[in-house]
Amino acid sequence: MVGSMTVSVNSTPPVDLYANGTVHHAELLPASDDDHGGIIVDMKEPMDPDIFHARLRASLSLWGQQGKKGIWIKLPIAMVNLVETAVKKGFQYHHAEPNYLMLVYWIPDTPSTIPANASHRVCVGAIVLNDKREVLVVQEKSGIFQGKGVWKIPTGVVDEGEEIFMAAVREVKEETAIDTEFLEILAFRQWHKSFFEKSDLVFLCMLRPLSFDIQKQELEIEAAQWMPFEEYAAQPVAQNHELFTYIIDLCLAKVDRDYIGFSPQPLRPTLNDQISYLYSNARDLNQSSSADRQ
């Protein structure tokens, strides 16, 4: 993205805003091209709404002539005074974070190919089982089980940019101070409309404890303990909540049989030096041929 107040990527001159015979090169909004024939406006400096309106009008006119498609405006929350102007010019909301709002406008007559907003939170549930067949469980201070005496496995939300397996290890450490080694994702499910209109994608993970002294986190956790697996499975709540049933089934399949889930394998860094992981059935994938198994 360019930092100046004119669009360095556009070769045609800005439009004449006043059309009164003299040439007024209306300033445009700070912007850059995206990879899909669109424009990203990146507002960094405060602007008077009237000036914003004039520049937005001039910019849209030019971009329309140029055949641009989706126009994005990222407004920091400090520029909340410009939101109404953008919406009155036809922009819709696309997404928002605590400190900014992203708006978008589709110029052409063709159907919009504006990509969807983020739709999911990614969550982890962590099964930590020790050698005595005890599972690490907590009681939470809020949420649906608050005050009901229900013992549940540690759960949490994967942070933006965080790997799933690292989030499972982190959540267990935060809630109970137990260090763990990640083993596998045993299963996952979607949970629609978990949070307003959004969905949760919940990964059920198996971890091996590396330490055993529990120190519960004060803010969110009421109690934490190692509980015999049979006692965990016998809680009345386990009869009514299908996820408890599946946690129990998957746990037994993993411990007593040789259930294989998905485990993370590092991929080569991509162009932007991002290290990422492929989650797959590593045992099956690493077999050299079917002869090994049959």
Next chain:
Amino acid sequence: MVGSMTVSVNSTPPVDLYANGTVHHAELLPASDDDHGGIIVDMKEPMDPDIFHARLRASLSLWGQQGKKGIWIKLPIAMVNLVETAVKKGFQYHHAEPNYLMLVYWIPDTPSTIPANASHRVCVGAIVLNDKREVLVVQEKSGIFQGKGVWKIPTGVVDEGEEIFMAAVREVKEETAIDTEFLEILAFRQWHKSFFEKSDLVFLCMLRPLSFDIQKQELEIEAAQWMPFEEYAAQPVAQNHELFTYIIDLCLAKVDRDYIGFSPQPLRPTLNDQISYLYSNARDLNQSSSADRQ
């Protein structure tokens, strides 16, 4: 949520807005309690910004006295004229959809436990292989491979509320008109910062074709065909893009060996009658004992 303009869930009277000796029961904003000690304001009717400001101030004062925590305001885009007022009272953006903006304010002095916004889009890549070891491939009209002659598998974004396996079947049908049966998720990976600050969680799926006559979708697809698997794997792009390499490896593991991925199994409907699916290694999970395999 309540529909009236007063908070039916609050038992204490509204505060005296003017404090001039006479009692003015300032009207509050339409709101209901949430499950976490907070309040959800649901604005359905247009409101003058000055009236909104007075009611917001009165409401926040009362909610503060009541020990409420997170205060949510959902503003339809038609009420964009109220956004600036809310932000100036200390509200932050939480998330946005095309037609509304959700703002939030944390009242207590304790650390905020406001839940994270949605962070991910869920995407599918669909490997459709026929009995002649031909894979269904497309060339896209936009995106990073536009105009480069790269043949790729159909991909797409899972709609809000849609199941992953249904999205894979739908995307193949939309792009190529081919009907398919879903088999398995072979693997998945995260792709951070794929779209502004958000991540994609990409599920690589295996499907069996049920029809064979391709009719490409005109808007997004440049070309589509059945391509011999070896030809697909031999494309120069496959040497440089690790995901191509893994698609090829997983595909061979599935077809030539007995690689087992995750498959969806329906769960009992939940309290809100939602049918959902658990994705797991169904072969291992459904084994009655380890004796079956050893």
